[in-house]
Each structure stands twice: as C-alpha cells, then as structure tokens.
Amino acid sequence: MWTPVLADDVETVSGRLLSAMRRDIADGVLTPGEKLPTHRDLAHRLGIGLGTVTTVYAEAVREGLITAQVGRGSFVADQASLAPPLDDGTIRMSQNVPPLAPAQRRFAATFGRLRQRPDLVDHLGYAPPEGYAAHRRLGAEWLKRVSGHDAIDVSKLIVTTGAQQAMTLAFDTLCKPGDTLLCEAATYFGMRSIAQVGGYKLRGVAMDGEGLLPDALDQAAAESGAKLLYTLPTLQNPTGRIMSYRRRMEIIEVARKRGLWIVEDDLYSVFAIGTAPPPLSAYAPDRCIYINGTSKALAPGLRVGYMVMPNADQYDAALRLIRARIYSPASLGAMIASQWIEDGTADEVVAEVQAEMLARGAIARDRLGSACEAPADPRCPHLWLPMPEIDAERLAARAMRAGVEITPPSAPLVDAGMLSGVRLCIGAVADRATLSSAVDRVADALRERDHGVV
Missing domain, CATH: 3.40.640.10 (Type I PLP-dependent aspartate aminotransferase-like (Major domain))
Structure with missing residues (x-):
C-alpha cells in the first residue's frame, strides 16, 4: 500500500502530500489503475489530518492524477487521462477573491479607452x-x-x-x-x-x-x-x-x-x-x-x-x-x-463588489448562525468559524465530501494553541444561489459535528 515520503519542499502538509503523489506517479512508483489507500488509512499512517488527505485527493482528481469511484475508492489515472479535467462540480470557497462580474462587465469597454x-x-x-x-x-x-x-x-x-x-x-x-x-x-x-x-x-x-x-x-x-x-x-x-x-x-x-x-x-x-x-x-x-x-x-x-x-x-x-x-x-x-x-x-466596481459582499455575507451568516463569528464589517469577503483544530480538519473533510472546498485548517494557523478555526471565502463562488447551496452543505457538516459524526 502506498506510503509516500513527504519532502520538505512545500509549506503545507497538503502541498507536500500532493507533491509526493505527483512525483510518485511521474516516477512510476504509482502505476495506472493502482488503488490508493483510503483517506482515513493514509491519514492514520502519516499522522496527519483526515481533512488534509481529503483535500489532496480532491485536488488530485481535479488535476486528473487520480479517479474516484463511489463505493470502490481512488485509483491512479491512466497517463492518457492526465489532460486538464472537466469541472468536477466542487464549489470552491478556499480562495479569497472578489466576485469578478463587476470588473468583467467593464473590461471590454476599457480597451476602447x-x-x-x-x-x-x-x-x-x-x-x-x-x-x-x-x-x-x-x-x-x-x-x-x-x-x-x-x-x-x-x-x-x-x-x-x-x-x-x-x-x-x-x-x-x-x-x-x-x-x-x-x-x-x-x-x-x-x-x-x-x-x-x-x-x-x-x-x-x-x-x-x-x-x-x-x-x-x-x-x-x-x-x-x-x-x-x-x-x-x-x-x-x-x-x-x-x-x-x-x-x-x-x-x-x-x-x-x-x-x-x-x-x-x-x-x-x-x-x-x-x-x-x-x-x-x-x-x-x-x-x-x-x-x-x-x-x-x-x-x-x-x-x-x-x-x-x-x-x-x-x-x-x-x-x-x-x-x-x-x-x-x-x-x-x-x-x-x-x-x-x-x-x-474603479469606484463603480468597488461599489458593486461591496454591495454583493454585503448580500452574500447576510446569506452565509443567516445559515451558519452562531457557528460563525460576525466580522467587524458585514462586507467582509471571508468568514471565520472558530473551533478546535481537530474539529476544523473534520469539518473540512465533511465539507469536501459534500462538494465544498474550504481553506485547509492548517493553512492560516501559526499557533493553533492560541487560535484555530475554519475560513470560508464567499467572494469566489459564482453567484448567490451557488453560495446558498455551499453554505447549506457546510451547515449540514457542522450539524454532523455536533451529533458526533466523524
């Protein structure tokens, strides 16, 4: 069973694991069709968070490195399938960027000027x-x-x-x-x-x-x-x-x-x-x-x-x-x-982005309730859900299984003994309807945590 060596070549554990997977596929250590360990098994053997492994496997699927089959597991993809994959339907709330529609609507006219x-x-x-x-x-x-x-x-x-x-x-x-x-x-x-x-x-x-x-x-x-x-x-x-x-x-x-x-x-x-x-x-x-x-x-x-x-x-x-x-x-x-x-x-784009973030923030806070720390300004593009690090890793894993990618809990933490939690980025999601769906899935994952589901 594959047990990767995590070289110290990338900042995060998830980055090291993904790098090891790419390397072992390229070197033939992992061969096409080979079955990979389950998320939980690999996390246990490497001594890392379950959420970290889940995030890496999802990214590997997105890159076409592996395939995931419900009920069967994850397998190394054929080399011919390593072309850029189609959108897998995952809603990504891990990158802190603004809604691009206000800038996109004005971009073509800008070239005329x-x-x-x-x-x-x-x-x-x-x-x-x-x-x-x-x-x-x-x-x-x-x-x-x-x-x-x-x-x-x-x-x-x-x-x-x-x-x-x-x-x-x-x-x-x-x-x-x-x-x-x-x-x-x-x-x-x-x-x-x-x-x-x-x-x-x-x-x-x-x-x-x-x-x-x-x-x-x-x-x-x-x-x-x-x-x-x-x-x-x-x-x-x-x-x-x-x-x-x-x-x-x-x-x-x-x-x-x-x-x-x-x-x-x-x-x-x-x-x-x-x-x-x-x-x-x-x-x-x-x-x-x-x-x-x-x-x-x-x-x-x-x-x-x-x-x-x-x-x-x-x-x-x-x-x-x-x-x-x-x-x-x-x-x-x-x-x-x-x-x-x-x-x-620029002022027009900012006004529209602010209004959009205000609306999105209200949707997210309404669905997340007390689990979400209210930001100091309701236009904030990211939301913080404070919780112990192990709970944060499990939430990230459950959210990924539900089709929502959130920031890996380990990414922002310098000292988890002082502060820990999960960040949700609400600007990168395509529209409010998609945001509502994503936040509902995160809320469901939170309820699973409260009911002791790992």
Whole structure:
C-alpha cells in the first residue's frame, strides 16, 4: 500500500502530500489503475489530518492524477487521462477573491479607452523599477479613497506586481534569513510561504476581538528579539476583525518601544470604508511599510500592488531588489488599473463588489448562525468559524465530501494553541444561489459535528 515520503519542499502538509503523489506517479512508483489507500488509512499512517488527505485527493482528481469511484475508492489515472479535467462540480470557497462580474462587465469597454491613450505603446517597454509616475500618482489617490490614508507620500510609493511581491520586498529589505517575524496567531497563508522560502522564523501573537494584543506583542518581541511585525489590522485574514483606533495606537507604542518595523497589509480596507480607522502607517509612517493593491477590490488578474516605504534608504533598497530580480515591473495591469482609477470605473466596481459582499455575507451568516463569528464589517469577503483544530480538519473533510472546498485548517494557523478555526471565502463562488447551496452543505457538516459524526 502506498506510503509516500513527504519532502520538505512545500509549506503545507497538503502541498507536500500532493507533491509526493505527483512525483510518485511521474516516477512510476504509482502505476495506472493502482488503488490508493483510503483517506482515513493514509491519514492514520502519516499522522496527519483526515481533512488534509481529503483535500489532496480532491485536488488530485481535479488535476486528473487520480479517479474516484463511489463505493470502490481512488485509483491512479491512466497517463492518457492526465489532460486538464472537466469541472468536477466542487464549489470552491478556499480562495479569497472578489466576485469578478463587476470588473468583467467593464473590461471590454476599457480597451476602447486604452486605444485612445497617447502613451499606450510606451507600456511595451521597460518601466522604471518603481513604476511609471502616473501609475504611482493615481495609486496614491486610490489608496486615500479605499483606506482613509490621507498622508501617502508618492515619492516613497512603489508599484509592484501584486501585493505578494510587495510583501516579499518588505521582508527581504528589513530582515535576513534566520530572523524571527511576528504575526497574528492565524494569518495570511502567503506570508507563511514567503517566510519559508526566505528562511525566516514565524512566531504567532495572541489575539482578541480587536486583533493583536499589545501585551502579548510586547512579550513576544522581548523574548524573540524580532525586528518585524506583519499584521492585517483591518478585516484581519482569516478572522475578519478590526483594530480600534486605541488598539492601533497601543500597537504602535509597542513597536516603537521594541524597535519593531511594521509591515501593514491593508488589502481588505476596501471592504471597511467608513468602519475602520486609518491604517497604522498613517500614524507612524516612519515605522511602517504600507501594502495595498487591486486583487481584492477589483480583480486579481491585474496583479497590481502598491507599497509605501518609510524612508529613502529602504525605498532605494527595495528598488535594488526589483532590479536584481525582475529588472522592471509589469506595467500593463497597472495601466488598466490606473485607467479605471482615473475614469471612475474603479469606484463603480468597488461599489458593486461591496454591495454583493454585503448580500452574500447576510446569506452565509443567516445559515451558519452562531457557528460563525460576525466580522467587524458585514462586507467582509471571508468568514471565520472558530473551533478546535481537530474539529476544523473534520469539518473540512465533511465539507469536501459534500462538494465544498474550504481553506485547509492548517493553512492560516501559526499557533493553533492560541487560535484555530475554519475560513470560508464567499467572494469566489459564482453567484448567490451557488453560495446558498455551499453554505447549506457546510451547515449540514457542522450539524454532523455536533451529533458526533466523524
């Protein structure tokens, strides 16, 4: 019976298992038609969560690596069947992206306006490492509108190829391999991937209903000697919590006391306009690297991020990294985003996305009831269901069996002893009817948990 070796080549256990399956199929260790272990058996033999195995098997089916036959089990697919599979009907609530319909409806018309731009063909050349001046200026205007940050210094703003690149630049500018990075006890999984590749250690910090606890941050900084805090103070991912103004001031005070740099991820501010205070960097621009972008507000495919550095030295250091790694940022996505910001399309898309998320959030919260922690703003695109880690793994497994893929419980957890649960992303689902069906299935899976069904 197949017992894979999980190499330390991917951040998550699920990623390692899927990588091992791909590798063993390619190397002939697993042959076409061979029956795979049951989910429960493999989980027991590897000492991992049942939900993790279920998630991996479902992804392997989607990729065409294996086939699953009800009542018979899972089998390695014939090599001829390894072409991209048809949609298996799974409803995916694991990726935190906005509904794309508002942007899609306006996309074709955008090209007509772009054709009239006198600088259109200029975007086929290399952009400056910090991005074109017009994109930076319009990006600063956009950030003021969606975050309440009225003091953006355009001279320290860099346009990046997505917020993920901005995060990588921030960490690599401020830290060296082996350094400890502080973050919420549950945090954005992409940050954990960056830390692994960069050789950084992570330490989770305890939270309450407003996010990071100042005393816990102070203690963690003192004990670890960390020099950097990564935080999402507005609609924190995965919990949907918002730091109050007072809490933000307390976090800044600890950062100054302990010499911490703050990397502030503010991607979800667009869903809390009028609810959240201005970002930390508005009050402490000398200690913060501010990051935002268009992936959650407009469309992830634009790949546009904005990063505001605290001083000229770190700004120059980030530009040196850009030149060394990619030489010049992609500019076509930034051109589209800038066009939308300038002509008002971005504001229209945001208004529609916010309204859609408000409606979807109401549907989901109504069906999930008390199992769902109410987000600090009802427009939040992700919902948090707090529960012990083992219950979270079992819920993920039951949901997958019911045809709903949710975020693997292990993905956001830095310290499951402080905080654990399941995240549901309600933006990526095709429409409200599909969302209703998906959430009903998750609610049924929750009732199975309450009745002791594993």
